[in-house]
Amino acid sequence: MSTAADEELRALRARAYGPTADIESDPAALHRLQQLEAMTKPRASTGDADASASEIEPVRQPEPIRPPEPLRRDARPEQSAQEAEKDELDVFADAAVDATDPLAPKQEPAEKLAAWFTVRTTRILWVVAIVAAAVMSAAVTFALVKVTPVASSSGAPQITTLDATSTLKVPAGWMGAGPSSAVFDFYGLALVETTGGYGGGGIGSECFTVARADQIPKAEEFDSSNGWSYDGPVYTGCAVGTFPATVEVPFDSNVPKELSERFPSATALQFVYDGERVGVFLDSE
Secondary structure, eight states: OOHHHHHHHHHHHHHHHSTTOOGGGOHHHHHHHHHHHHHHSOOSOGGGHHHHHHSOOOOOOOOOOOOOOOOOTTTOTTOOHHHHHHHHHHHHHHHHHHHHOTTSOOOOHHHHHHHHHHHHHHHHHHHHHHHHHHHHHHHHHHHHHOOOOOOOTTOSOEEEEEOSOOOOOOOTTGGGOOTTOOEEEETTEEEEEESSOGGGOOOSSOEEEEEEGGGOOOGGGOBTTTBOOOOSOOEEEEOBTTBOEEEEEEOSTTSOHHHHHHSTTEEEEEEEEOSSOEEEEEEEO
16 A cells, blocks of 8 residues: 555544544545555455455444443552542543544543542542531431520510609608619609619619609608508519519509500500610500
8 A cells, every 4th residue: 555545544544443433424434444444455366356345344343342340439448548549540541541542442431431420429429428417417406405486575666765864852761762762754653773672572782663753752751660651553673683674564544644645555664774774665556
């Protein structure tokens, strides 16, 4: 064969057996390859040349090479992480070698790539399983210690803040009030700073008492035998730890008239004393 025919044969073989084989879609090129390969075979005699040319042996596809067994982490328990990484890189190296030789039979690099992905996917699934187990464990732990929330009793809006500007005189000793106790006014109610709860129910000294202002006695009304007289309900609250002193006053027949007229649809008031000021919260229908 001439040099040109030899080069043509190499190019056609690359299209037939190389990694980017496409000769099956080109009947003319396939026929030419068959002719050139037939010319490379030794001939018994000159008389057989025409028969060889007319009976060209069809191109046989090479037997597919079996891909390497997928790498498995459990196949070699003693294999280190570095060795496993090297094995994975070798799979890619083999595929690269196959791609560089145009005359080499097709080695199905996709199958070798699939083997590499099998190993990588196994690692990923192993990590995902550990993370999922950790998340499930945390969820179970949270479920065991979860506290059901309870709505705050003071869901009502705050309508005002009171300062101790009252001119009402509260006698020392009344309900635990002292000579310098702070006094707050709110629509006929008197809020008096006291050193304990009414009837001894308070804890500590940061307390306050709510009563009708028109029922606060004068100092000269003190009876040494019976003490102070008072006609009406008394509400007391004291601070405990970080919780401020809190008093709730219901709207009933005992509230002052000016308070019921100011808030005709109210059902209750809540007073919160922080030691300096009083926050007022209103609950209404």
